[in-house]
Amino acid sequence: MPPRSLAQDPDPAVRSAVRTSVSVSVATGLYGVSFGALSVAAGLDVPQTMALSLLMFSGGSQFAAVGVVGAGGAVGAVVATAGLLGARNGLYGVQVAPLLGASGWRRLLAAHLTIDESTAVATAQPTPAATRAGFWWTGAGVFVLWNAFSLLGALLGDALGDPRRYGLDAAAGAAFLALLWPRLSGDDRRVTRTVRVVAVAAAVLALALTPVAPAGVPVLAAAALAVVVGSLDGGEGGGAPGRRAGAGPAPVVTP
Amino acid sequence: MSRVAVWWAVLAASAVVLATKVAGHLVPRTLLQRPRVVRTAALVTAALLAALVAVQTATTDGALVLDARVAALVVAAVALLLRAPFVLVVLLAAATAALLRWLGVP
Numbered sequence: 001m002p003p004r005s006l007a008q009d010p011d012p013a014v015r016s017a018v019r020t021s022v023s024v025s026v027a028t029g030l031y032g033v034s035f036g037a038l039s040v041a042a043g044l045d046v047p048q049t050m051a052l053s054l055l056m057f058s059g060g061s062q063f064a065a066v067g068v069v070g071a072g073g074a075v076g077a078v079v080a081t082a083g084l085l086g087a088r089n090g091l092y093g094v095q096v097a098p099l100l101g102a103s104g105w106r107r108l109l110a111a112h113l114t115i116d117e118s119t120a121v122a123t124a125q126p127t128p129a130a131t132r133a134g135f136w137w138t139g140a141g142v143f144v145l146w147n148a149f150s151l152l153g154a155l156l157g158d159a160l161g162d163p164r165r166y167g168l169d170a171a172a173g174a175a176f177l178a179l180l181w182p183r184l185s186g187d188d189r190r191v192t193r194t195v196r197v198v199a200v201a202a203a204v205l206a207l208a209l210t211p212v213a214p215a216g217v218p219v220l221a222a223a224a225l226a227v228v229v230g231s232l233d234g235g236e237g238g239g240a241p242g243r244r245a246g247a248g249p250a251p252v253v254t255p
Numbered sequence: 256m257s258r259v260a261v262w263w264a265v266l267a268a269s270a271v272v273l274a275t276k277v278a279g280h281l282v283p284r285t286l287l288q289r290p291r292v293v294r295t296a297a298l299v300t301a302a303l304l305a306a307l308v309a310v311q312t313a314t315t316d317g318a319l320v321l322d323a324r325v326a327a328l329v330v331a332a333v334a335l336l337l338r339a340p341f342v343l344v345v346l347l348a349a350a351t352a353a354l355l356r357w358l359g360v361p
Contacts, residue, residue, distance in 0.1 A: 031341040045258070048265050055269035058276075060304065065268050067307050069261060072316065078264040079271055085303050086272035088296050093279020094287045111276040167352030170327035173312035174348030177328060180304035181335045183297070191294070195301045202302035203309035210314045222306035223299050230295025249293045 013130035017121065021137030024117050024253065028059075029145020031175075035062055036153020038172050041163030042070030046154045053150040057143060058115055060179050061086040067172055068216045077216025084223050091249040092119040099123070099131050113139025119251040182252045194233060198226050323355035 009015050032053065039049040044066055052062045061082040068078045093114045099122060102110045113135070122135035160166055184199065186192045202222035209218035256264065279287070312324045327348040334344045 027340065031345070034342065034345045043256070044261055044265070048261055051262075051265050052269060055266070056272045058272050060300070061268070061272050064303065064307055065264065067311055069256060069264060071310060071314070072256070075256070075260055075264040075267065079268045081303065081307075082268040083271035083275065084299055086275050088300050089272070090275040090279035091287055091293060091296055093276055094282065094284055097280040098284065107280055108277065111280040112273060114276050114279065165353065165356065167323070167327060167349035167354075167356070170312070170324040170352030171345045171349040173308050173324055173328050174331035174345050175341075176304050176307040176311060177331050178335060178341045178344045180301060180308060183301050183304070191297075195298060198298050199301045199305035202305040206306035206309045207313060207319060210310060210317060210319060215317060219303060219306040219310060222302045226298040226302035227295055230298045231291065233294070249296055 009133075011127070011129055013125065013127045014133045017125050017130040017134035018137050020121055020124075021134055021141055024121055024138050025141025025145050028117050028142045028253075029149050031059075032146040032149030033153035033156070034171060034175055035059065035066075035146075036150040036155070037157035037160070037168060038063065038153075038175065039066040039150075040154050040157035041168040042066040042172075044069060046151070046158060049154040050147070050151060053147045056082065056086075057112060057146070058086050058089055059146075060116075063172070063175055063179065064219075067176070068219065070172070071215045073216025074214065077214075077220065081216065081219055081223075084220075088116075088249055088251075089114050092116075092251055095119060095249070096122055096135060099128070100135060110135070110139070113143060115139070115142065116251040117142050117253050120253045123251070186250070194229070198229050201225060322361045323352040326355055326360075327352040 009018070035053070036049055039052065039062075040046065044052075049066075052065060056062055056065070064085045065078050065082040068081050073081075093111055096110070096114060096119055097107075100110050118135050118139035121138040122131050125131040125134045157163070157168070160168075163169055180199065184192070184196055186195070202225055205225055206218040206222050209221055213221070308328070312328045313319055313321060330351040331344050331348040334347050339347070
């Protein structure tokens, strides 16, 4: 038994942050099963699947990497797609680094644990102590459970055999839709509309390019489209469509 | 892709994603927290996910294909509208496609 469990921390804000962290970790960790199963269905083996969960540790990028591998994309397309989807983690880092004040190896560990969920829980807390508790408990909790359930999913997927028979190929599209879904709504109607239009255009562009471009390229073309729209869409110059003071990107936790 | 090529893809992509996370913790705040950068990053994420939905659902080996996956995606969208959790959405989609194929739909 630990000398004093954090769940019994005298600070009620910290206790609440830890409770939130645990429920988010369990919910997120569980869908590691679908990642593991989809990964082996896409042709990766169990060690490769686990390397992604341990080293990449970013759900969207991991699903994208195995999706591009499964579609027959080249190494460059896998790296570019996963890398671009992981770009938002860099922006989350900018947001949470000053809140955590970590240095040395703890800073490196904090960086690795900087994902949608840990950022969302951390930035939702009312006090600095609760923010740190929320970040570390969610980051560590998701890491442990995500990896455990990835392994379970990979072993299950390996045992199942032909992925089409169990509809696993259809599950991949559903997984991406579930990751996309919460990003299609938001407080700012103008921003939300732009996101929706870009999402539809991206899907159409990717389908149109599929018969004529090498595997992996249609998805990257969709990203390029978003970069063009993002840089042209002037909007309200200095005032970011902010949620809170010093607004950074809003992390989105999947349902 | 060969097994070795998949390993290269896995390790290189992981290195890029991890490097991005570390960079976020090291670069000065002002460099990345511009409204345009934040907005563009959100759009890129949505565009990539939408393109992946389309490619995973309606293409096979470089050709447009309509099969049981489309019906599965519709079921997934309905489940999301009803606020089903991620795992249930994915399971329902897989079950739909598996059932349709068992019934003889390609």
